[in-house]
Amino acid sequence: MRDVVSDLISKNTKLRKEEIEKLIEIPPGQEMGDYAFPCFILAKTLRKNPIEASLKLSRKIGKKLPKEIQKIENKGPYLNFFVDRKILAKKALAKALSENYGSEKNGEKIIIEHTSVNPNASPHVGRSRNSIIGDSIVRILKFLGNKVEIHYYVNDVSKQIAMLALVYKKGDKFQDMLGNYIKISKKVSENPDLEKEVFDLLEKFESKDKKTVSLFKEIVGICVDGQKKIFEKFGIKFDYFDYESEYVGKYSEDLLKKIEATGKLFKDDEGRMVLDLSHTKLMRKMKSPVFVLARSNGTGLYGLRDIAYTIEKLNKIKGNKGRNIIVLGEDQKLYFEQIAESLKLLGYSSPEVVHYSFVLLQDSSGKAKKMSTRRGELVLLEDFYDETIKRASLEIKKRKTKGYPEKIAVGAIKYAMLRNDNDKNIIFSWEHSLNFEGDSGPYLQYSYARASSILKKFKAKKNAKYEIPELNESETKLIKIISSFPEVVKKSSLNLNPSVIANYSFQLAQAFNEFYHSSQVLGSEEEQFRIKLVEAFRNTLKNSLFLLGIEVMDEM
RNA sequence: GCUCCUGUAGCUCAGCCUGGAUAGAGCACUAGCCUUCUAAGCUAGGGGUCGCAGGUUCAAAUCCUGUCGGGAGCGCCA
Numbered sequence A: 001m002r003d004v005v006s007d008l009i010s011k012n013t014k015l016r017k018e019e020i021e022k023l024i025e026i027p028p029g030q031e032m033g034d035y036a037f038p039c040f041i042l043a044k045t046l047r048k049n050p051i052e053a054s055l056k057l058s059r060k061i062g063k064k065l066p067k068e069i070q071k072i073e074n075k076g077p078y079l080n081f082f083v084d085r086k087i088l089a090k091k092a093l094a095k096a097l098s099e100n101y102g103s104e105k106n107g108e109k110i111i112i113e114h115t116s117v118n119p120n121a122s123p124h125v126g127r128s129r130n131s132i133i134g135d136s137i138v139r140i141l142k143f144l145g146n147k148v149e150i151h152y153y154v155n156d157v158s159k160q161i162a163m164l165a166l167v168y169k170k171g172d173k174f175q176d177m178l179g180n181y182i183k184i185s186k187k188v189s190e191n192p193d194l195e196k197e198v199f200d201l202l203e204k205f206e207s208k209d210k211k212t213v214s215l216f217k218e219i220v221g222i223c224v225d226g227q228k229k230i231f232e233k234f235g236i237k238f239d240y241f242d243y244e245s246e247y248v249g250k251y252s253e254d255l256l257k258k259i260e261a262t263g264k265l266f267k268d269d270e271g272r273m274v275l276d277l278s279h280t281k282l283m284r285k286m287k288s289p290v291f292v293l294a295r296s297n298g299t300g301l302y303g304l305r306d307i308a309y310t311i312e313k314l315n316k317i318k319g320n321k322g323r324n325i326i327v328l329g330e331d332q333k334l335y336f337e338q339i340a341e342s343l344k345l346l347g348y349s350s351p352e353v354v355h356y357s358f359v360l361l362q363d364s365s366g367k368a369k370k371m372s373t374r375r376g377e378l379v380l381l382e383d384f385y386d387e388t389i390k391r392a393s394l395e396i397k398k399r400k401t402k403g404y405p406e407k408i409a410v411g412a413i414k415y416a417m418l419r420n421d422n423d424k425n426i427i428f429s430w431e432h433s434l435n436f437e438g439d440s441g442p443y444l445q446y447s448y449a450r451a452s453s454i455l456k457k458f459k460a461k462k463n464a465k466y467e468i469p470e471l472n473e474s475e476t477k478l479i480k481i482i483s484s485f486p487e488v489v490k491k492s493s494l495n496l497n498p499s500v501i502a503n504y505s506f507q508l509a510q511a512f513n514e515f516y517h518s519s520q521v522l523g524s525e526e527e528q529f530r531i532k533l534v535e536a537f538r539n540t541l542k543n544s545l546f547l548l549g550i551e552v553m554d555e556m
Numbered sequence B: 001g002c003u004c005c006u007g008u009a010g011c012u013c014a015g016c017c018u019g020g021a022u023a024g025a026g027c028a029c030u031a032g033c034c035u036u037c038u039a040a041g042c043u044a045g046g047g048g049u050c051g052c053a054g055g056u057u058c059a060a061a062u063c064c065u066g067u068c069g070g071g072a073g074c075g076c077c078a
Helices: A002-012 A017-023 A040-046 A050-062 A085-096 A125-143 A159-167 A174-190 A192-206 A210-233 A250-260 A302-317 A330-345 A381-399 A405-418 A441-457 A473-483 A485-494 A499-518 A527-548
Strands: A035-038 A069-075 A078-083 A109-113 A147-154 A240-243 A265-267 A273-276 A290-294 A323-329 A352-356 A359-362 A368-370 A426-428
Touching (some): A002 A069, A017 A035, A050 A078, A109 A125, A109 A302, A125 A359, A125 A405, A125 A485, A125 A527, A147 A302, A192 A210, A210 A381, A250 A302, A302 A323, A323 A330, A330 A352, A405 A527, A499 A527
Parallel strands (some): A109 A323, A359 A426
Antiparallel strands (some): A035 A078, A265 A273
16 A cells, blocks of 8 residues: 555656655654655755645646545645555455465575583573574564574583583483582582683593583483573473584694684784784774684684584685574674674674673662672572463453463463563563563463454355454554564564564554454444454464464463 | 663653654543444643764764763683
8 A cells, every 4th residue: 555655756857756655654654645755855946945845746646546545634844645445445354364464575594503502501581592592583584485594502511501510410400500500600600610620521521521511411411401491481492402512622623723824813912822813803892803613722712612513604605695694682682793703704604693681680679780690689580481381370360261371381481581682681580570461471472362242143144245444543553563563473584573573562452452452343234344353353363472482272 | 981772751662774745652640522333442731952972964763983971792601
């Protein structure tokens, strides 16, 4: 419909269609029409004030309106267009009733790495933001027809695992890891000798001491399995688990030689292998613009292995025009730039990166603080999940319906993690998170259930045809929002930002609830049409929630 | 000290990329609506110097500069 308007204007002015497309806006209120064209730009060329320019344009256009445009109206410097609502509704419904509404067939190969939490404990809510955002991006990209491969990079070569290894006892379970970790962290921070022991153990692992390797593997195995189970509850899956330890030794030593060939690698005063990045923009972002790749004893560091790993991922899509995406916390911004510049030196392009900010805990006084695994000041994803299930079960019991508390809990949590823009901190409070009213996951699922309930009670008549009636305000609003779904999906994929879809879903559900309240469906004169509208809504919301990883149910 | 992100109603957030018409939601608060499709809902109301100060522009929450508050980071952690 926007197309019709821009076409019309371009025929009657000297402006190019693409130019007009950008200028067209949606008026603040429905009574002002469906599209508006601000005439300030015409004022200049016509040498008239914008109000006169608008009048002149409207006289010219008004002579012959296409059938899609019902009327036009001047309002100050704006020219407002009222589209024919029946044509609008017909077009929108036809599209929105198809099952894969909003999807495309792009066929690009995309590798995405997300989650990659330290395998030392159960993930906390802050880190889960990585997985939830990552999973949603996967869904969006797949929905647009791309071939997506999901990777989890397991950081099994770390001080954290070495610390766990010091206190690990046979038979320890995943649930024990966090407690162990907090205990040993405290001890290590107070005792330098113990810290040395930790590093010695890590070195043994890196030099592939058999006993140490099997001990590390055992611990990491328990942790990865435990994490996998939790993510499964959230419907988050991975295609590959890539272990950092695979890149220890020869693999990274070879890489180091290649990096040396760039002439930017040097040994510093203390014997470390350091990459000089003073020629890059990191010059002004770091105290000393270098990237330390190996310790003075010659063993490689995390960054080196990460470069090796990233190159491997990049090679997988080489030649077939693929994309490489990685989801990282905001604490990794500078680090990632170091990786990117290193790759550039080696002649590689760097992956696209999605950064997200941390989840802060709000205490009873209203102040927000960051979570800390080491200090044990955190909310575990598992605990959050359990509490939310309790709350959902209570609600279901109250209204004696059939609902799925697990689905509601996952919906509530995912929505809470996705509704904010990626680079904004999320302020977590139990009170707000357990409130299922208004702007929340359960509200969205509830709207879906309401729609389902209508469709279930509807008895289809044979050969029933529907005419599109005069639309009331809530119907018009709902149809407009439904019809903008494909644009919203595209926008969120372009920015790799699921919050766009989260916000859209809420607007969509809200428009439906307004419609639900104002317009009786069953038994009304417009029953046939309204049923189609409800179907179109339900289908659109289902697709939109699917992209967020939120499941729907017919009853709750 | 330097770099990045962020500041919009009491609280939690949209809008900023791509400048335009009275700055939108939710929670909380007040008053209504269940013998019509699920009240996890809807309607109405109060509540805003869009952190602050400059600048650009016919027009700034939106762009630029500065400044203050919050978050993240800046050499053998991952």
